Amino acid sequence: MDTERGPFLVSPKTTLLLRSLRTNTRGIITATVVTTFLLSGLLYASDAPRVALRFVSSAYSNPQNTWPTECSPDDFSDGAWELKSPESYPLEYFLSLYPFNASDPNAMNQVNSPTPEVARDPLAPLGFAGCASGRERTWHLGMHDDGTPDRNHPDLWEYVVRGASYDWVPKSKSCRKYNEKVDPDDFVTMLVQRGGWFLVGDSVTEQHFFSMSCLLYPHVRAAPDYGPIGGSGPRDWPQHLYLNPTSPLVTQLELPAGFDMDQTPLVTFRRVDLLFSQDELDSVHRAMHSNASGDVPITLFGPGASESYNLSPKTYLEQFMQPLPRGNYRTLIVSTAGHWTTGSLPGARDPENTAAGATNPGVYKTFVEAVKVWTSQVSSALSSDTKGRHVLIRAYLPGHEYDCHHAPGPLAAVRPFSQEWYNWSWIGRMNEAFKAAIANQANSKITFLGLDRMALLRPDAHALSDCLHIQVGAGIFEGWSRYIWHLADDMGRSRFDRRS
Secondary structure (H helix, E strand, C coil): CCCCCCCCCCCCCCCCCCCCCCCCCHHHHHHHHHHHHHHHHHHHHCCCHHHHHCCCCCCCCCCHHHCCCCCCHHHHHCEEEEECCCCCCCHHHHHHHCCCCCCCCCHHHCCCCCCHHHHHCCCHHHCCCCCCCCCCHHHHHCECCCCCECCCCHHHHHHHHHHCCEEEEECCHHHHHHHCCCCHHHHHHHHHHCCEEEEEECHHHHHHHHHHHHHCCCCEEEECCCHHHCCCCCCCCCEEEEECCCCHHHHCECCCCCCCCCCCEEEEEEECCCCCCHHHHHHHHHHHCCCCCCCCCCCCCCCCCCCCCCCCHHHHHHHHCCCCCCCCEEEEEECCCCCCCCCCCCCCCECCEHHHCCCHHHHHHHHHHHHHHHHHHHHHHHCCCCCCCEEEEECCCCCCCCCHHHCCCCCCCCCCCCCCCCCHHHHHHHHHHHHHHHHHHCCCCEEEECCCHHHHCCCCCECCCCCCCECCCCCHHHHHHHHHHHHHHHHCCCCCCECC
16 A cells, blocks of 8 residues: 555554643753653553553653743643634635535536636635645645645545634743744745755655745745646655745845855755665664574565665755755754554564564664664764754654544544554654653754644644645644744844845
8 A cells, every 4th residue: 555645544542642841940850851761761661552652742851941942842732723713714705615515426526617716816725825836736735726626535625624724822822923924025034044944754744845835935936846747756856945036035135145046945855754774774773683583684674665765864964964055954854753664664673572573663663773873973963063053853743543534623632542553653652762862862953843732633634635644734834834933033143134
């Protein structure tokens, strides 16, 4: 089955309850770090998802008072989804555009044509004036470019529109500005003057990139141009957003010395499913089994492995840190866990039971060792940096079990899993392992962002193909982007500006 587009069904027995340690004294800070490692050890040893995952938190692992700005990921995640006002989002009007009559035997074959009003602003239900990226647009948007329903899913028009009708509202007033819409002019100005974003991850991160192409529209152009090849292409092609030379911002911006609109990306996406190249990940696995018997395969992969796309950290870190004009990046945003499965890694073995074959515990323990190595390598690479670059590890997300496309709206609380599917019951533990590796490295340039709760509450906000990928325009990707933008704005030494 194609894990990129296939039907992700039910998932594990996990609660993924999001909690945070909130302390103030220096002594308790030390205790918190110790607790993180003890918890990591517990999770490493346990194979019972329901028991272990009750302890997993995807929030920032250090106490709140160590966060450098007024809104920590903990505080931002402590909120709820609220229906937008009719004035800001005319829900009933959008629903009325393409009603679906399930009793009509020809309903799935109906052909919709946009009204002149819709044609003038076709992506209005998603809150976008347009999107620069041309890759798999209908899949990302849940509708066609003319604003009509996806012809493969005309019955899900209401699902798409209702999914876009909510705003994330943190309880903390100081955090509410972190989810306020950022003017595209200001967003682009920061990326030009303070440095761009480099996204590393799988297809969910690619969706985040696509969302960025909408948030920054019309001031960016996307490359490569997927139009001539039917809106698709190899998944491992680098994708970039560049400053659009036709943007009115061009005459207002103070471009950094060496900045070239044709060569300097504002945002880049690299498809990297497993953090490392295959050879490097095999080396990590072999080191785990240095004293093992012949039960350990020579490779994690092999001919039966599910397809994955991988690069060496050396490759993407060199690209991230390259100087102008080819690079002007400030922030590396990484997320991984979805492809750490027995399908992708059939050679993974649990050091405690190598004869059991490929198991989720074996994959998980490989992940634990891999993120330790990765965090150390990234920390070493950043040691020579003089440009203020930093790395953000965004918590990965499991999907929602059952048929998410019948979900009536957001949840009030994170729902426990009742069954196990793929590696979903292990993703909370993988997030926790990454946090522990970051805490152990103790490099202030590497930070874990536990921004997953807002997505865990949204079974009603998935792509139309499955219950793992997320609907662009539903506020999840957009909320992550706004949070990171405001975080950078609060941490900036000086305000950015433009010519009047």
